[in-house]
Amino acid sequence: MMKKQYKVGSLFAGVGGICLGFMNAQNPDAEYIMSWANEIDEFACETYRTNFKHTLLEGDINMVLHPENSDNIEYYSQLHEKILAEPIDILNGGFPCQAFSIAGEQKGFNDERGNLFMSFIDLISQLDAKFGKKPRILFLENVKNLKAHDKGRTYQVIKSKLEASGYIIKEMVLNTMLYSDLPQNRERIYIIGFLNKEDADQFTMFDNLTPFQKKKGTEERAEDVKKIIDYSVEDKSYFYTRERYPHYFVTEAEFKELEGEKNIRIHLTEAITEMYQFYQLRRGQYVRKNQSDVCPTLTANMGTGGHNVPLILTPSGIRKLTPAETFKLQGFPVGNGYCLPTTYKGKAYGNSHLYKQAGNAVSVPVITLIAEEILKIISK
Structure with a gap:
């Protein structure tokens, strides 16, 4: 029938x-x-x-x-x-x-x-x-x-x-x-x-x-996170490193030297310590772990850099999410029937568009x- x-x-x-x-x-x-x-x-x-x-x-x-x-x-x-x-x-x-x-x-x-x-x-x-x-x-x-x-x-x-x-x-x-x-x-x-x-x-x-x-619970959430996050990603463009973002890796000694110039010290590797968790650099002033064991709400401007971008700890360091991961966090079966464009009108398809779309x-x-x-x- x-x-x-x-x-x-x-x-x-x-x-x-x-x-x-x-x-x-x-x-x-x-x-x-x-x-x-x-x-x-x-x-x-x-x-x-x-x-x-x-x-x-x-x-x-x-x-x-x-x-x-x-x-x-x-x-x-x-x-x-x-x-x-x-x-x-x-x-x-x-x-x-x-x-x-x-x-x-x-x-x-x-x-x-x-x-x-x-x-x-x-x-x-x-x-x-x-x-x-x-x-x-x-x-x-x-x-x-x-x-x-x-x-x-x-x-x-x-x-x-x-x-x-x-x-x-x-x-x-x-x-x-x-x-x-x-x-x-x-x-x-x-x-x-x-x-x-x-x-x-x-x-x-x-x-x-x-x-x-x-x-x-936390363990069940971790299993859900593992299905979405690719912890083997090594593409350097996604990682937050001291070389690229020195103001997010300020040691106590360096901070003392800056006294008077800056009243906020951020060191990502001190703040982001757990795998299978999501963190945010809030307004460029402090790092916060999501208390619900999940990713904070994805936004349309997360691809522009700056504040409130979800960050994760992987074996290769601290990084932001890939476009594929943001789509997967919305339930799109990327790699399993749903594809993200790589080119458009003969040019590379920018990640910023994909982040906006996922948000x-x-x-x-x-x-x-x-x-x-x-x-x-x-x-x-």
């Missing part, structure tokens, strides 16, 4: 974390099929195309939905036709979070990236106008701070817009380290919209999360967990 198929469209797809999460969802009777995905960043698009065969609509979603406003009407008209080529059952997306993030300036809807949320409402309206059918399920992901931003007003606007489009909304903040085997502390809000009341009533996952939680990505297994719960309901 053929499985029931539910068509999925993905806005702000990035490198495909939400898409992959849905595609990985297991159910004996049903499966998700990707209709299309949309992304504007050309480097993220290259990573996406490297790993997925379905339609990728590369460009500004506002122009895709309104080609008449574009300087390239012919190109965007083609994308417009593709995004409205067929009705979809699920519309998902991790809409840009920088406008709401604690790490950003928290401008919210005053920031153009915050207003991009409205493209969900716009697309739902256009699908409804063409097919007389809205997506049955909405699945949105964003930073935890979205709920608290502007004293809760930002989220109320988002929720009320979704409700006005006909959806019953349920939301929950989940931490990656509690709902997957990934050793990363990453709190994100997951927002699910249900067009049908029966679906909403049957989705009880957020009412009782206990059965879905994974509570792990902006979602935790794939958490997406799969929720996607499976949704699939149970809609396939009944």
Whole structure:
């Protein structure tokens, strides 16, 4: 017997974390099929195309939905036709979070990236106008701070817009380290919209999360870390050495000579002493070990160097994570079906793009967990 198929469209797809999460969802009777995905960043698009065969609509979603406003009407008209080529059952997306993030300036809807949320409402309206059918399920992901931003007003606007489009909304903040085997502390809000009341009533996952939680001790976390970190890496470009960063390897004797010039002494080899643990150089002022035995939240700017970059101890010394490791910390099966680009337009593909992509990505297994719960309901 053929499985029931539910068509999925993905806005702000990035490198495909939400898409992959849905595609990985297991159910004996049903499966998700990707209709299309949309992304504007050309480097993220290259990573996406490297790993997925379905339609990728590369460009500004506002122009895709309104080609008449574009300087390239012919190109965007083609994308417009593709995004409205067929009705979809699920519309998902991790809409840009920088406008709401604690790490950003928290401008919210005053920031153009915050207003991009409205493209969900716009697309739902256009699908409804063409097919007389809205997506049955909405699945949105964003930073935890979205709920608290502007004293809760930002989220109320988002929720009320979704409700006005006909959806019953349920939301929950989940931490990656509690709902997957990934050793990363990453709190994100997951927002699910249900067009049908029966679906909403049957989705009880957020009412009782206990059965879905994974509570792990230090040794179990270490085993998870070993599956992700390659402790044989010797590429010198990843290592923090005294030659490259003398101000992070200041001895007590040297510090005494600097007295009056500097009031902070940092020596990485004194502070970073345990394997299978993650450390951070906080604001360039002190080193902190993560107290949960996991990696601190990966950020989009971790590839730019500087502060708050996760550091680890290996047999070859202290180093930052490789791009492959950051993707693995988000649950992408790098080396096992998921590939990172090495060249683009005839040039080497910079690691900085990959670090940014991993930091902006979602935790794939958490997406799969929720996607499976949704699939149970809609396939009944």
